[in-house]
Amino acid sequence: MLDASIFVFIMDLNIRNLMPKTLDGQITMEKTPSYFVTNEAPKRIHSMARDTKLIVVVRNPITRAISDYTQTLSKKPEIPSFEVLAFKNRTLGLIDASWSAIRIGIYALHLENWLQYFPLSQILFVSGERLISDPAGEMAKVQDFLGLKRIVTDKHFYFNETKGFPCLKKPEDSGAPRCLGKSKGRTHPKIDPDVIHRLKKFYKPFNMMFYQMIGQNFQWEQEETQ
Numbered sequence: 148m149l150d151a152s153i154f155v156f157i158m159d160l161n162i163r164n165l166m167p168k169t170l171d172g173q174i175t176m177e178k179t180p181s182y183f184v185t186n187e188a189p190k191r192i193h194s195m196a197r198d199t200k201l202i203v204v205v206r207n208p209i210t211r212a213i214s215d216y217t218q219t220l221s222k223k224p225e226i227p228s229f230e231v232l233a234f235k236n237r238t239l240g241l242i243d244a245s246w247s248a249i250r251i252g253i254y255a256l257h258l259e260n261w262l263q264y265f266p267l268s269q270i271l272f273v274s275g276e277r278l279i280s281d282p283a284g285e286m287a288k289v290q291d292f293l294g295l296k297r298i299v300t301d302k303h304f305y306f307n308e309t310k311g312f313p314c315l316k317k318p319e320d321s322g323a324p325r326c327l328g329k330s331k332g333r334t335h336p337k338i339d340p341d342v343i344h345r346l347k348k349f350y351k352p353f354n355m356m357f358y359q360m361i362g363q364n365f366q367w368e369q370e371e372t373q
């Protein structure tokens with residue numbers, strides 16, 4: 148994940164100059180997880196290319212927070228537990244919304260910033276859950292959104308039992324199947340169910356606001372979270 152300050156620096160250099168040249172009919176894609184939560188990003192991207200199509204992968208914010216924590220933990224094993232970091236005051240049940248792992252999942256808040264510059268029709272929200280359970284279905288939506296022929300289909304994926312995730316088959320060439328790397332799909336630590344319960348209450352109004360803003364309901368409230 149690109150650090151937000153490095154990202155802003157690259158934007159200042161004018162990212163267009165860093166992109167590969169494209170021919171007519173080709174699309175340039177650029178991916179940085181921190182764009183969505185960087186305040187300056189929508190304004191700068193809009194001033195550079197207002198017709199940019201934006202794709203945002205979202206998953207249950209609680210799972211997202213645990214995933215984020217698991218990633219940090221793998222680099223800094225000495226950090227406090229998730230349960231400790233999640234609260235400002237655990238006795239009062241006060242969630243620490245300034246902790247980035249929690250704050251990033253307040254999708255409605257970040258989206259508000261983007262909607263000042265981009266219409267909803269230019270933004271596709273991809274379900275992180277369906278990207279795992281039905282990667283071809285989710286990729287069909289991505290291809291449609293980008294105005295591409297549906298080249299990537301279920302022929303291209305298989306479920307890898309060892310990885311526990313879908314991987315790429317590469318049916319058209321002789322290349323070996325390819326799964327995402329070790330840093331994707333890590334085992335999450337078990338989190339105290341009371342903390343999960345508190346986080347569900349915390350995120351519910353923000354999730355509702357988000358569903359209303361985008362006219363799409365991800366039903367994260369119905370999920371078993373771990």
Ligand SMILES: Nc1ncnc2c1ncn2[C@@H]1O[C@H](COP(=O)(O)OS(=O)(=O)O)[C@@H](OP(=O)(O)O)[C@H]1O
Binds near residue numbers: 332
């Ligand atoms: N096919 C496949 N293989 C492996 N992992 C998959 C796949 N599809 C989605 N995921 C989920 O992607 C999560 C990692 O994505 P990141 O958020 O770290 O990506 S990034 O920061 O945008 O680069 C990662 O989160 P963790 O499970 O917490 O590691 C996965 O749940």
